[in-house]
Amino acid sequence: MNNSLKRTWAEIDLDAAAHNYLAIRKSLHPHTKICCVVKADAYGHGAEQLAHLYERLGAQWLAVSNLEEAIQIRACGVGIPILILGYTPPAEAKMLAKLNIAQAILSKKYAEQLNREAASAGVSVHAHIKLDTGMSRIGFLYQEPERDSRSLQEIQNVCALKNLIPEGIFTHFAVADEGTDGEAFTRRQYQNFTGAIEKLDKAGIHFRIRDCDNSAGLMDYPEFQLDMCRPGIILYGMLPSGKMRSDLDLQRVMRLKSVVSLVKTLPAGTSLSYGCTYQTTRETKVATIPVGYADGYPRVLSGKADVLIRGRRAKSMGRICMDQMMVDVTDIPDVTEEDEVTL
Numbered sequence: 581m582n583n584s585l586k587r588t589w590a591e592i593d594l595d596a597a598a599h600n601y602l603a604i605r606k607s608l609h610p611h612t613k614i615c616c617v618v619k620a621d622a623y624g625h626g627a628e629q630l631a632h633l634y635e636r637l638g639a640q641w642l643a644v645s646n647l648e649e650a651i652q653i654r655a656c657g658v659g660i661p662i663l664i665l666g667y668t669p670p671a672e673a674k675m676l677a678k679l680n681i682a683q684a685i686l687s688k689k690y691a692e693q694l695n696r697e698a699a700s701a702g703v704s705v706h707a708h709i710k711l712d713t714g715m716s717r718i719g720f721l722y723q724e725p726e727r728d729s730r731s732l733q734e735i736q737n738v739c740a741l742k743n744l745i746p747e748g749i750f751t752h753f754a755v756a757d758e759g760t761d762g763e764a765f766t767r768r769q770y771q772n773f774t775g776a777i778e779k780l781d782k783a784g785i786h787f788r789i790r791d792c793d794n795s796a797g798l799m800d801y802p803e804f805q806l807d808m809c810r811p812g813i814i815l816y817g818m819l820p821s822g823k824m825r826s827d828l829d830l831q832r833v834m835r836l837k838s839v840v841s842l843v844k845t846l847p848a849g850t851s852l853s854y855g856c857t858y859q860t861t862r863e864t865k866v867a868t869i870p871v872g873y874a875d876g877y878p879r880v881l882s883g884k885a886d887v888l889i890r891g892r893r894a895k896s897m898g899r900i901c902m903d904q905m906m907v908d909v910t911d912i913p914d915v916t917e918e919d920e921v922t923l
Contacts (some may be wrong), residue, residue, distance in 0.1 A: 588838040588871040588923075592625050594633055596817060596831035601637050603829050604811050608798065612805045615641035615663060615791065617812035619649060625816055625833055628656040634815075635660050643810055647672055647681070654679045663708055663748075666718070670694040673743075677703035682747065684710045686718045688734040691741060698743035708748035708789070709735055713772040714765060715754045722776050724768065732779055739785050748789035749777065750810075757796035759823030766797070770804050796820040799828060836877075836923040840889065841904075842868040843915055852906055853898030858883065865910045867894065869921050872903040877923065888922040889915055 605614060616639045622630040631642055631653045643663045644650050650662045663682045670693040676683055677698065685691045685707050698705045710719030711731075720731040739746040751773045755762030773792050780786075791808035793801065798809045799820070813820055817832040845865050852858045852866070867889065873879045882900045886893040887907055894907040909915040 588836070588875050590624075591835045591837060592629070593831070593833050593835070594629065596833045597625070597630060597633055597815065598637060599829075599831050600815050600817055600833065601634060601639070604798070604814065605638070607802065607828060608805060608809065611807075613640040613789070613791075613808035615639070615643050615808050615810045616815060617643045617665075617810055618653070619643065619645035619665065619812075621649075623813060623816050627653060628658075630815075631658045632656065641808065647675065650679065650681045651675070654681075661706075668694075670697045673698040673705050674701035674703055676705045677701070680706070682706035682708055684708050684718070684750075685738060685744075685746075686710055687720065688738055691738040691744060695741040695743045704743050704745050707738075707744040707746045708750055709738065709746060709787070711735075711749060711751045711773060711776055713751045713769040713776075715752050717752070719751070722772055724772075727772060727775070732776060732783070735780060736783055736785055746785075747787065748791070748808075749780075749787045750789075750791045750808075753792065753794055753797050753801075756794065756800060757820035757823060759800075759821075759825055761823070766801060770801070794820075796824065799824055799826045802826075836871075838869050838871045838921045838923060840867045840915060840917050840919045840921060841870045842917060843909065844868075851898075853882075853901065855899055858898035862910070864897075864908060865915070866897065866906050867909045867915055867919075867921075869905050869907065869923075870903060871923060872901045872905055874902045877905070885923075889919055 616634040618627045618631050621627045635658050641661050641663055643665050645666045647668045650664055665684050668683055673694055683705055712719035712721050714723045720735055721728050722731050753766050753769055756766045777790055789808050790806040793805050793809040795812050795814040797804055814830060817830045846860050848860050848862050850860045871877050879900045883896055885896040890912055892912045894909050897906045897908050
């Protein structure tokens with residue numbers, strides 16, 4: 581985009597992204613593979629660029645939420661294996677095989693449908709069994725109050741399907757980011773997962789890739805790393821929650837920027853924005869910024885958010901509008917139109 585057309589924009593620091601990946605790599609056992617989660621356009625940071633970066637840095641896998649995201653990454657020339665964590669229509673089995681994309685297996689019925697479509701197309705699809713140990717979202721149910729041996733039998737049946745290649749098994753932690761509040765449940769999930777794997781091993785079902793640690797897991801439960809881990813939000817410099825007990829040397833990858841569009845001085849007692857919920861208590865210098873909830877800047881931040889102008893914090897005033905907001909710059913000298921704003 582021509583710089584003169586910019587109103588509000590995001591800056592992505594690929595050096596910071598590389599720093600975060602290497603910090604994660606350093607925290608893991610040498611044998612542990614990394615599956616970088618780049619779903620939702622790499623958490624809004626640009627999946628194509630980040631996928632290329634992680635491949636260059638040595639990531640063994642990428643993970644996305646759907647086939648459309650996987651196709652986008654393949655189309656830009658990334659060659660490492662991709663795992664789809666969610667649902668793909670079974671009719672797309674041929675595309676999965678063509679692009680070397682592994683599919684999460686959500687249930688026995690889903691596996692049978694995918695296998696049938698793969699057989700019809702004359703292809704085989706790489707499959708990763710999803711075990712539901714406590715998230716209660718997708719996957720074969722294996723959790724309290726009773727661990728269901730029927731699920732293990734179903735997994736054995738799935739692994740016998742001729743047109744699926746069952747190379748992995750994984751689960752997802754529900755409360756690993758809840759600090760001590762989530763510890764007992766997380767450890768129970770891990771015990772469910774490893775217990776199921778042990779029983780499957782005894783039944784002659786073996787998986788090359790076993791993984792359960794997400795971002796919170798690899799930080800607070802590094803002892804749970806198995807063959808692979810799946811960092812997501814920490815790749816982009818953010819912690820999973822404010823309750824994390826461990827720390828990593830992370831750098832923020834994104835900065836959201838805008839400019840000051842107008843500066844005006846209002847007398848005391850003047851109302852601002854929709855609902856007139858804010859009223860000045862003194863003569864106040866107000867800067868308007870061309871960003872709002874249509875740009876993804878939440879309206880719930882009205883009156884709560886700070887922005888940076890000339891290196892100093894300015895407080896949001898009144899309700900955030902669809903494409904504009906106002907901040908108090910009374911105590912920041914020399915603020916003028918087109919000053920850069922960090923949101």
